[in-house]
Amino acid sequence: MNISLKSALPEDVLALQLIARQTFRDTFLEHNTEENINDYFITKLSVEKLTAELLDHNSRFFFAVIDGNIVGYLKVNFGPAQTELQDSNGLEIERIYITKEYQGKKVAPVLFEKALSVAREAALKYVWLGVWEENKRAIKFYEKNGFKVFDTHVFTLGNEQQTDYLMKLAL
Ligand SMILES: CC(C)(COP(=O)(O)OP(=O)(O)OC[C@H]1O[C@@H](n2cnc3c(N)ncnc32)[C@H](O)[C@@H]1OP(=O)(O)O)[C@@H](O)C(=O)NCCC(=O)NCCS
Structure with a gap:
């Protein structure tokens, strides 16, 4: 299986929106209401919002591509684009999402290694x-790649408050 990576550019916004909405729904529908998912689509995964993020020099998006099909994506944030901390020594993996079909099939390590190489190229510390x-599967994936929980924060999805673990890997 040949997995390639492609940087997502502003003109890729519709492809990005498609994979982002599909994978978000697949991941969270089991535990969340349709209304809260739609609220996230409107506030976070609109064409306007995604275009602004694609144009932000402190964020980078990558698609994982197999046989010409986008099967996952990665979003990383530097400095002020990070959703918390905003430390110039850190890189945030804000999103790493793979379609159900390709989970457990070595796509995740390719996107994950890309995040690490982006951080190393920028001489970041973590x-x-x-x-x-x-999200037990994702936590297991991060743990097996060396991440450790260092804090928690509250994440709002529609009208629900959920707890996130903040995890870190020193480089
Ligand atoms: C998180 C994600 C990128 C990881 O990629 P992946 O290809 O699934 O990762 P892997 O299969 O290599 O690793 C997942 C591990 O969790 C295990 N696992 C699977 N389901 C699990 C569950 N319900 N509870 C605990 N562990 C689970 C797997 O067995 C595997 O461990 P192993 O390698 O020791 O067998 C991918 O699952 C994904 O895109 N999920 C949906 C989007 C998402 O949740 N993104 C993260 C948001 S923070």
């Missing part, structure tokens, strides 16, 4: 992320 405490 990579961090926030993950919902009930």
